[in-house]
Amino acid sequence: MTTIRDIARKAQVSVSTVSLALNDADRVRPETRLRVLEVMRKLDYRPSRSARSLSSGLTYSIHLLDPLGGQALTSGFLTRFVRGLHDSAKERSYTVAFSIVADDGEAATHTETLISERWTDGIVLLNPSDNSALLELMAQRSFPYVVLGRDPRGRGLSVDNDNRQVGFDAARHLIDAGRTSLAFINGARVQTFARDRAEGFLAAIEEAAAEAGVEGEVYFNEGTPEVAAQLALEAREAGANGLLAASDPQAVSALRALTAAGVRVPHDIALMGMNNDAIGEYVDPPLTSMDLSAYELGREAASLLLDRVEDPLLPAERRLVPHSIAIRESA
Amino acid sequence: MTTIRDIARKAQVSVSTVSLALNDADRVRPETRLRVLEVMRKLDYRPSRSARSLSSGLTYSIHLLDPLGGQALTSGFLTRFVRGLHDSAKERSYTVAFSIVADDGEAATHTETLISERWTDGIVLLNPSDNSALLELMAQRSFPYVVLGRDPRGRGLSVDNDNRQVGFDAARHLIDAGRTSLAFINGARVQTFARDRAEGFLAAIEEAAAEAGVEGEVYFNEGTPEVAAQLALEAREAGANGLLAASDPQAVSALRALTAAGVRVPHDIALMGMNNDAIGEYVDPPLTSMDLSAYELGREAASLLLDRVEDPLLPAERRLVPHSIAIRESA
DNA sequence: CAGCCGCATCGAACCGGTTCGAAAGGAGGG
């Protein structure tokens, strides 16, 4: 293994000059710098990451914390979010590591370890619940982190969709398609984003209630496809002709239950999913779905976080990523 | 930040004793050890990871390399594999990091960096192609790594399914259901596992050809759902009444195309997918699918790899993880 | 020409652990 001292010897300069040549180009004479770099090339020198970490206090990595408990993330969403996170981090020469934790408690103790043992430079939290012990912890320690979703205290960094608008736009799309009795098979009520979406959904209905006589209902639930199937039938029973599900697996499950019950989609009832999973394109009928820009959320998360890692004085920020509607045949 | 020297001072022992007390329990008197640990607890001491890495030469992390180019992995598979990898690594106190690379060339240069800059203790490679420059590289450097799939040289560690058997069992399942004309919408021919599955698939047909007059064909292709839809129709045209797709998205896409063409599944043609993605349960009809035990593959990969990290003298090994058939209504 | 400044470079300390060889002390054997 060739070290910085080997380079120094061979290039006839001091160790500190080598380090400077590598990291702080304009503090060393160009001529010297080139000579040093040439020697590095010749000896195929690679600075050791752990040595660099130890002395600089940086790990050049960020850490994603995935609370398995938080059901919120369908795998399609997570995959794309992670990819965005990775791509953005990679552009800035950071590595991404991750941990999957069972619940908020484990998340908190694990985070404590991440921070105090200096494993990482910044932490990405996925959709923590409102009363998260973890968020409490993060608010106290001053360590760079970003939240996907909403940080209730509003003190930290976060990336998110405008979830009220997501709900609003979805309802609006159904209404524009002539649907008058809407149902929203939503996530759990404890999830902030689910409440926000419900609010927007109902607001759109309210707005259209007068002129078009539109009405609607929100069903909070645990988010499983099984529950969605049952609720879809229930909603249909109650006269719904426009249906929004909180995820694509839920929508697909609802689709099957409705079809099996002889209800035609979209003829009898329009159906929308959420997050535009790849699979939605191939079911029959293809699924209209809210596209939450998971990849872009991931990119923004890494970008915001790394800005703070590199300059801790930057103010907190909440960045909203635009969503869109992937319109297909189901609605 | 409290360091090992703070502990030493407070506990009235030397720095080396503190280190020993922490890492090599039985080389220090129990009494002393307890005193040291007590001081640690009191001062909430946490050893710095980078310091430990630098002096021990270990990073306590493994690195997953995901070649985006290798289309082989549907996101459902990858998610579960990664989860297995993580869980197994976590049990042994290792962290998992990952990189997504565009192609084999980038994989090779990136791996070079991972190894020579000491980022990680071991590398996990996903389904490299047969002629991978990366595998060439790994074979030369002696650095712990494990391959998901087959290492053509057979020299390295690998975890895999018995892909020949996967193909065989799938065909057998269709034959047992009374299907006589089979088709396999397979992956690309350059992928070893695709060839292995094709071989098994055809072997099962061969075996049943005499008694039951079974015949069949394998369609190698790029693995997109679009292509699957087209090939499904083609196969049906040619008289197929039993169909196996290389992934669940492909199967779902085929299902839709067939249904749209008035072909009833499974009445007219039985349909099987692969990898048992969650979504298969909710389409209509629910999808029978080969379950490749992605989670278990991930667990085994980490387990084998870490065994070698901790004892480099262990011999190479190829571990096959059993598959199963998730039987639902489509076949 | 003396004084000052800034640039390029250097040596040494430092980051916080691990580990090696030596030393101290006590037990056991001859």
Add this chain to the structure above:
DNA sequence: CCCTCCTTTCGAACCGGTTCGATGCGGCTG
């Protein structure tokens, strides 16, 4: 009672970088 060996502990070197303060040198200013 002395020698040896084993156990426990210690000091110091080491891992491979970064960074701070000092130094030497040349050029500019007054």
